[in-house]
Amino acid sequence: xxxxxxxxxxxxxxxxxxxxxxxxxxxxxxxxxxxxxxxxxxxxxxxxxxxxxxxxxxxxxxxxxxxxxxxxxxxxxxxxxxxxxxxxxxxxxxxxxxxxxxxxxxxxxxxxxxxxxxxxxxxxxxxxxxxxxxxxxxxxxxxxxxxxxxxxxxxxxxxxxxxxxxxxxxxxxxxxxxxxxxxxxxxxxxxxxxxxxxxxxxxxxxxxxxxxxxxxxxxxxxxxxxxxxxxxxxxxxxxxxxxxxxxxxxxxxxxxxxxxxxxxxxxxxxxxxxxxxxxxxxxxxxxxxxxxxxxxxxxxxxxxxxxxxxxxxxxxxxxxxxxxxxxxxxxxxxxxxxxxxxxxxxxxxxxxxxxxxxxxxxxxxxxxxxxxxxxxxxxxxxxxxxxxxxxxxxxxxxxxxxxxxxxxxxxxxxxxxxxxxxxxxxxxxxxxxxxxxxxxxxxxxxxxxxxxxxxxxxxxxxxxxxxxxxxxxxxxxxxxxxxxxxxxxxxxxxxxxxxxxxxxxxxxxxxxxxxxxxxxxxxxxxxxxxxxxxxxxxxxxxxxxxxxxxxxxxxxxxxxxxxxxxxxxxxxxxxxxxxxxxxxxxxxxxxxxxxxx
Numbered sequence: 182x183x184x185x186x187x188x189x190x191x192x193x194x195x196x197x198x199x200x201x202x203x204x205x206x207x208x209x210x211x212x213x214x215x216x217x218x219x220x221x222x223x224x225x226x227x228x229x230x231x232x233x234x235x236x237x238x239x240x241x242x243x244x245x246x247x248x249x250x251x252x253x254x255x256x257x258x259x260x261x262x263x264x265x266x267x268x269x270x271x272x273x274x275x276x277x278x279x280x281x282x283x284x285x286x287x288x289x290x291x292x293x294x295x296x297x298x299x300x301x302x303x304x305x306x307x308x309x310x311x312x313x314x315x316x317x318x319x320x321x322x323x324x325x326x327x328x329x330x331x332x333x334x335x336x337x338x339x340x341x342x343x344x345x346x347x348x349x350x351x352x353x354x355x356x357x358x359x360x361x362x363x364x365x366x367x368x369x370x371x372x373x374x375x376x377x378x379x380x381x382x383x384x385x386x387x388x389x390x391x392x393x394x395x396x397x398x399x400x401x402x403x404x405x406x407x408x409x410x411x412x413x414x415x416x417x418x419x420x421x422x423x424x425x426x427x428x429x430x431x432x433x434x435x436x437x438x439x440x441x442x443x444x445x446x447x448x449x450x451x452x453x454x455x456x457x458x459x460x461x462x463x464x465x466x467x468x469x470x471x472x473x474x475x476x477x478x479x480x481x482x483x484x485x486x487x488x489x490x491x492x493x494x495x496x497x498x499x500x501x502x503x504x505x506x507x508x509x510x511x512x513x514x515x516x517x518x519x520x521x522x523x524x525x526x527x528x529x530x531x532x533x534x535x536x537x538x539x540x541x542x543x544x545x546x547x548x549x550x551x552x553x554x555x556x557x558x559x560x561x562x563x564x565x566x567x568x569x570x571x572x573x574x575x576x577x578x579x580x581x582x583x584x585x586x587x588x589x590x591x592x593x594x595x596x597x598x599x600x601x602x603x604x605x606x607x608x609x610x611x612x613x614x615x616x617x618x619x620x621x622x623x624x625x626x627x628x629x630x631x632x633x634x635x636x637x638x639x640x641x642x643x644x645x646x647x648x649x650x651x652x653x654x655x656x657x658x659x660x661x662x663x664x665x666x667x668x669x670x671x672x673x674x675x676x677x678x679x680x681x682x683x684x685x686x687x688x689x690x691x692x693x694x695x696x697x698x699x700x701x702x703x704x705x706x707x708x709x710x711x712x713x714x715x716x717x718x719x720x721x722x723x724x725x726x727x728x729x730x731x732x733x734x735x736x737x738x739x740x741x742x743x744x745x746x747x748x749x750x751x752x753x754x755x756x757x758x759x760x761x762x763x764x765x766x767x768x769x770x771x772x773x774x775x776x777x778x
Contacts, residue, residue, distance in 0.1 A: 198568075200304035207304075207312055211291045214316040217586060218287050221326055222280035224590045226599040229470065230254075230329035231265075232627060233634040238266030239273065239643040255433025255524055257426050260372035261332040273643035274602055279328050286335040287325060291316060293339045294546060297346035298553050301391060306568070307556040313575050315549035319585040320457040323473065324542035326593055333374035334542045340370035340380045341546045344411075348388040351408045364414040371422055375430075376520065376543070378422075379513070381415035386509050387550055393502045394558040433524040441530065442522045449518050449535030452477060454544065455485040460581025465592045466533075470625050473592050474536035500558035510544075510551035517541045597625045604664030609647035612658060612666045616651035618706065618743050618772060623662040653721075653731040653742045657708075659772050671708045671741065672770030675700055677751065679766035684712070686764040688719075693750040694764055702747040706772050709740045709751075710765040717757025724748020733762065741772075 227235070233253070241248040243266050249259035272278045294315055302308045315321075324334035347363035350356070363384070370377040385404060392400035405412065453475050456462045462477035477485075496503040521540040601623060620637050621627070627635035634640070637660055638650035659669035675696040679685050686694055694709075700723065707721065713733045722728035726746020733740060744751075751769070755762065 198306040203304045203306055203308060206309060207295055210309070210312060210316055211288070211295065214291060215284055215288055217317075217583075218325065219280075219284050221322070221586065221590055222283045224594045225280070225326050226276050226594075226596045227274060227279070227602070228327055228329075228596055228598055229472075229627060229631075231327070232598070232622075232640045233631065234262060234265040234329055234332075235269045235274065236634060236639040236642050238262060238269040240639065241266070243267065243270075250429050252430045255430060256333070257375045257430045258333065258373055260336075260369065261329070261374075264332065265328075269643045273645065274606070276599075283325060283328070283331055283335075286331065286339075290335050290338040290342065290546075293342040293346070294549060297342050297349070297550065300346050300349045301553045301557050306571075308553075310556065310571065310575065311549040311552035313579065314458075314552060315545055317460070317579050317582040318457050318545050318548075319460065319462070319582055319589065320454060320538055320545045321542045322586060322589050323537055323593075324539040326589070327472070327539065330539045330542075333376070334539070336370040336373040337377050337380070337543045338546045340366050340377055341383055341543060342550070344380050344384040345387040345550060348384045348404075348408055348411060349391060351411055352388060352392075352404070355407070357410065360410045360414055363411050364418065367415055368418055371418065375426060376517075378419060379516070381412060381419075383513065383547065385412060387554070390502065390506055390509060390554050391557070393505065394554055396559070441526050444532050445522050445526060445530075445535045446515075446518050448532045449521070449541065450514075451482050451486070453536045453538055454514065454541050455489060456481045457538070457585070458548075459485050459488060460578045460583075461485065461585055463581070463585050463588060465585075465589050467592050467595070469595060469597065470628065472537050472539070473589060474533040475538060476536070496555050499561055500555050501561060502558050503555050506551050506554045506558070510547055513547045514541060514544045517544060597623070601626050601662075601664035605641055605660060606644055606646075608660070608664065608666040609641065609644060613646070613648045615656040615658070616649045616654045617658055617660070617666075618654055618741060619650050619652065620659060620772065622660070623664070625662070652729045652744075653740055655734070655738060655740060657739075657741045657772065659774060661774050668775045669772050670775050671706050671768050672773055673768045674705070674770035675768065677707075677709075677764070677767035677769070684763035685766065688753045688755060688762045688764060689760075690755065692753045692764075694753060694767075695750045696748075696769060699749050700747050700769060702745075704743065704745050705769050707742045707744055707751055707769045708767045709742060709753075710738075710767050711740065712737045712763040712765075714761040715757070715759065717755065717760040719760070719762070720752075720754040720756055722746065722752045724750055724752065728752070728754070730756070733760075 237248055237251060243263055248262050248266055251262060268278055268282070295312060298308050298312055321334070324330040343366045344363045347359040351359040351363070367377065367380050370380060388404040388408065389400045392403055397403055456475065456477040459481065461481045462475035463481060464476045464478065465473045466476045467473040493507055497507070517540055521535065525534060617637070621629060621632070621635045622637050622640050627640065629635060641647060657669045657671070658666050661667050675698050677694045678697055686692060705723070709721070711733060713735050715735050717733055719731050719733055720728040721731050721742045721744065723744050723746035725748050726744055729742055729744060731740050731742055753764070
């Protein structure tokens with residue numbers, strides 16, 4: 182019998198990355214990402230373009246041209262408007278529903294990418310590297326957190342990953358079902374975001390580069406011939422879509438010179454995208470109501486460039502064909518920068534626009550696909566990175582990304598729209614006795630550049646319990662900057678002078694009420710103090726501008742009328758037979774809360 186002290190020591194258990202374990206880890210990582218994304222979504226609220234989409238979704242029929250074919254700042258996205266209109270009808274301005282849909286969309290995007298990674302690498306440990314890059318990189322944060330941007334970004338990310346996977350499946354099996362599924366996903370993404378026109382080109386490039394990693398002697402010819410049905414279907418879709426796009430959307434090209442393009446490239450690359458590949462930017466800045474932008478420290482920018490150049494050199498030396506893969510990923514990112522520069526730069530553009538990252542968010546999917554191809558490429562030498570080193574670097578990347586995520590959420594949750602809409606919902610439901618004059622919402626909710634989508638009748642259209650908005654009202658109320666309805670009055674920009682008789686100005690036919698000075702072209706509110714012989718209507722206009730039909734009530738009353746135009750007088754035209762009115766002194770100006778005068 183052997184003594185226990187004489188037995189040989191047992192080897193320490195080692196962690197083995199079996200296919201089953203890699204599968205488990207992949208789904209655990211996706212689960213962790215979705216938990217984080219759920220927290221991010223729960224911390225946010227509707228912002229800027231979200232109000233435009235939901236306002237239009239409430240005002241127009243779901244299948245109307247006015248909704249589906251609306252040119253939204255150069256974007257053509259009928260599916261986004263339809264989808265938003267649908268949820269607006271189900272739960273107007275209900276962020277819980279929208280946040281849930283964001284997380285579901287992210288889950289689909291992550292699973293679509295995992296599918297393609299598995300097709301290229303199998304359930305090897307190397308699969309976890311590009312997966313972690315996509316799941317946690319802060320590059321996707323700004324677009325995910327903004328409902329309107331996510332409606333563009335998530336379908337595009339799904340399509341990029343899914344169609345690349347279908348291209349591989351079609352090449353391997355020849356089954357036509359991958360033509361149908363790939364084309365269907367492409368069409369859906371294209372209806373959400375015009376940038377999806379790049380999807381079939383990315384899929385073709387991905388398949389060609391993949392075949393190069395597999396030693397295919399004629400990768401271009403093989404990719405084109407064996408998957409020609411998929412490329413033909415994509416070309417047919419574009420042949421239909423492009424004319425519709427060109428006839429629906431006014432040219433969005435606004436390029437503003439080489440110097441601005443160079444600066445936007447620098448800000449988008451060095452201060453925007455690159456630091457996120459190390460989990461940055463760690464810091465964010467924001468001027469409400471602008472979106473947040475990356476503000477990385479200089480040390481992170483330098484480290485990002487050093488890490489990128491080192492990785493490029495090492496992978497090009499270690500993997501065959503890596504240079505082509507890097508070139509493809511860089512070309513896609515540069516195409517995004519060019520598109521942003523061409524469509525979003527003008528004299529008022531700030532360079533921080535490129536640091537908002539939402540114009541490049543789909544590059545995260547492309548970078549993950551590129552990393553997958555590099556890992557699948559044959560080695561030039563047998564050297565391999567130790568598992569402990571790869572795991573350590575992955576942990577550092579995730580921790581760095583979580584820091585950036587927390588700081589982003591802290592600054593992005595500063596959103597005055599939440600309180601504004603909550604106050605407006607309650608206040609509007611309690612003040613339905615008289616119509617409200619049309620007015621813009623508070624500038625911290627939507628700036629005037631969004632006109633006419635910033636008008637209260639548009640933004641608040643989804644709310645069911647509210648008064649109507651009109652061009653005239655007998656009771657002057659206004660919505661203040663907090664969203665509350667308060668008593669209001671008209672400022673004395675110009676006066677309608679009082680006369681010398683009991684009836685200052687009699688109106689039995691077309692009559693002009695003189696002002697004490699000229700009005701420039703603008704939106705003005707006229708306070709008419711009148712005595713009417715009977716109920717009826719009158720047309721009211723400035724010397725230059727469209728007339729507004731105003732109901733009047735028998736007796737002594739006031740009417741507040743919103744007019745657009747300019748001139749030296751207010752024109753009154755009774756439109757009811759036998760209607761006689763006497764007008765006293767009044768004023769023309771802007772509507773302000775009573776206490777603000």
